[in-house]
Amino acid sequence: MxxxxxxxxxxxxxxxxxxxxxxxxxxxxxxxxxxxxxxxxxxxxxxxxxxxxxxxxxxxxxxxxxxxxxxxxxxxxxxxxxxxxxxxVRTAPPSRLTLGISDHVAGAELPTLLARLNAYDPTLVVEVRVSSSRDVIARYGQGELDAAIARRGEEGADGETLFREPFGWFAAPSFAYRPGEPLRLATLAAPCGIRTLAIDALDEAGLPWTEAFVGGGVLALGAAVSAGLAVATLAHRVAPTGAIEVGEAFGLPRLPAQDVVLMARPARREARDVLKVLAAAFRGAAAR
The missing domain is CATH 1.10.10.10 (Winged helix-like DNA-binding domain superfamily/Winged helix DNA-binding domain)
Structure with a gap:
């Protein structure tokens, strides 16, 4: 048989x-x-x-x-x-998903996450735009994006909570700071919600500060930190390799964690399924 x-x-x-x-x-x-x-x-x-x-x-x-x-x-x-x-055998054109991701959220694992999306459904075209949370939310509100991942703290960011992101003060191990001196900051250009979060916390604590580096993205902030130029307020997940959290050592104020949310309105089932994979992947990356 x-x-x-x-x-x-x-x-x-x-x-x-x-x-x-x-x-x-x-x-x-x-x-x-x-x-x-x-x-x-x-x-x-x-x-x-x-x-x-x-x-x-x-x-x-x-x-x-x-x-x-x-x-x-x-x-x-x-x-x-x-x-x-x-x-x-489909009569409809290929599906397309336009996705915006905040640069404070994207993280080093983003290319891997996008590769997983493509592997899950190679017939779906995914367009990704990485920008500030404020810009991503504005574009989503204007209908330019099918989905957006950003911090809830930004105006208009209301959606499914993916995870809660801890933030801290990061610097190179060699960075020198003496209490009483202005803290040298690396920030994104205004208006940036994380920049405002950091400056407000320092002002409330009565600690002097100065912007020593203004970058155009989180990768630029990471480079400034790694070079020992300044301290940056970053999510723990996106801090550059080798950087250390210096908030307690420098007597800096604690920073509140931020909710990261997914806002979405994809019309097709294929796009909705892929967003479920993306949401699960982000949750997994944040939990590591």
Whole structure:
């Protein structure tokens, strides 16, 4: 008697790829809008069908096994072929999603997150614009963006809370500061909500300050910090490698955490599904 054919279920393969990308059953369940137990059951069935353990599970993290690493490229290719096959019979034009992200939120993991979006649905064209929270929110309000990720503290930013972002005062280990001297700041140009947050906190504490560097983006602020030019108010997640939080050591005021929200109005299901993946990926990155 012939062995029955092994047929891979597309939804189960998609669940596996999301768990691999997001490193979490919880985040994958969020992206799929289902229960964590359902995702876990799908993965167990997939491992049973293939006869190999694909994931190594620990209480805090999920990692690919050796067999999982080998299966992942084939799984991505299967999803890609499936999406393109569906696109080939559609009468509607390809979907497009215009997304704005605040530069204080984007973080070093943004390219990886965008790659995950493309892998999830290669038929969806995603246009990304990184700018200040205020600009991103204004463009969203004017209908120029389908979705926006920004700080809730900016006027008009009201949406689904993705996570709460801690902020601090970051400097190079070699940066010298003597209490009583004006604190040398690296900031974005006004009007920047984080600039205002920092300056208001210093003024309220009665601490003198001076702007030593005004940059055009968070990467520029990070460069100024790394060069030892100034202190910058940054989210812990986007602080440059090697920088240290100096607020307590320098006697600087504590800064309030900021809610990061997703505002969205995509018309098509494909775009809504991809935004769920993006939201889960941002939550995962913030939790690390």
């Amino acid at each position: 012939n062995n029955p054919a092994k047929i891979l279920d597309i939804d189960t393969v998609r669940a596996f790829v999301l768990v691999a990308d997001l490193g979490s059953f919880t985040r994958a369940a969020e992206a799929l809008d289902t229960a964590q137990a359902t995702v876990s059951l799908k993965l167990k069935r997939l491992e049973g069908l293939l006869g190999h353990r694909l994931l190594e599970r620990t209480p805090r993290h999920v990692a690919l096994s050796g067999d999982g690493e080998r299966f992942l490229p084939a799984a991505r290719n299967l999803l890609d072929a499936h999406q393109r096959a569906l696109a080939g």
